[in-house]
Amino acid sequence: MQHVRSLALACAVMAAGIGFASANDMPVIKVEMKDGVIIPEIIEVPANTRFKLEISNTGASPVEFESMELKREKALAAGATSAIVFRTLDPGTYDVFDDFHPEAKAKLVAK
Template identity: 80%
Template sequence: MGASIGHAAAFLAVFAAGLTMGPAQADDLPVIKVEMRDGIITPTTIEVPANTRFKLEITNSGTSPVEFESTELKREKALAAGSTSSIIFRTIDPGTYDVFDDFHPEAKAKLVAK
């Protein structure tokens, strides 16, 4: 019986440690910041980690609405003037992906996953 109690205590200790650590939160992810402003996307080359979860934080510092979009990545996010929002990417394969502002067709960038 003593061995069973020891195993149970060890299991409970590991279980309790897991509860205090909790699952990985979005706040624990690498954050890549992008600024959109009235037809300009900065940076024009957005470097992100390949095969890793990350958060793309997009800020519209302009005076008109913007829409961050990538047809290849099947992602889009519309933002009002002066707002910030995020897109969580589970993982993306290494490569270069086109990004644009659907409201300002001249605004283009590349998202490069390495």
Template identity: 75%
Template sequence: MGASVIRPLTLAALLLLSAGASARADDMPVIKVEMRDGVILPAIIEVPANTRFKLEISNTGQSPVEFESLELKREKALAAGSTSSIVFRTIEAGSYDVFDDFHPDAKAKLVAK
């Protein structure tokens, strides 16, 4: 095959690969969590066990928050009015404590089923 045939085939293969990656990302479950001035909603965050998922965290309050889990070794600080995400490759079935490091009384459970 000449170079003029190989380039379009290579481009087509790259487009197919990127479309597949995009489709996988779109298929990933998204679990929404709201943090607001010392409150985490929902208090029980249900997520799929052994499945890749995205936790979308919105700070709807007036002060900064920090979503944190020592067991999961994850943390994410958010300014007031902002939204961010954490992608989890997989976690085992179980219950994990989460809290707002800036508001010590704000606690929740992340439950993987």
């Protein structure tokens, strides 16, 4: 009988959504890309935590947020905003750049 009560409680908790983080609960880190510049140059993100990187292209030309180490890329037209959701990252520093503007470089630091 105890097993049935435990199972019923577990189902009630799941149905109520208790213990589950929604997409709205994850940290959102904003990055601006503008004609060969990535702002900020040091992008601090939480390590070992799911988060969303929101990228806005405020420039007049297309950009491409890219990281070989993270195996991620996102191309954006002028004026566009998009996001990349990261499940988790190990603590460390990762190089990122704008593939369309090779001089635009930044570091993503997970800590």
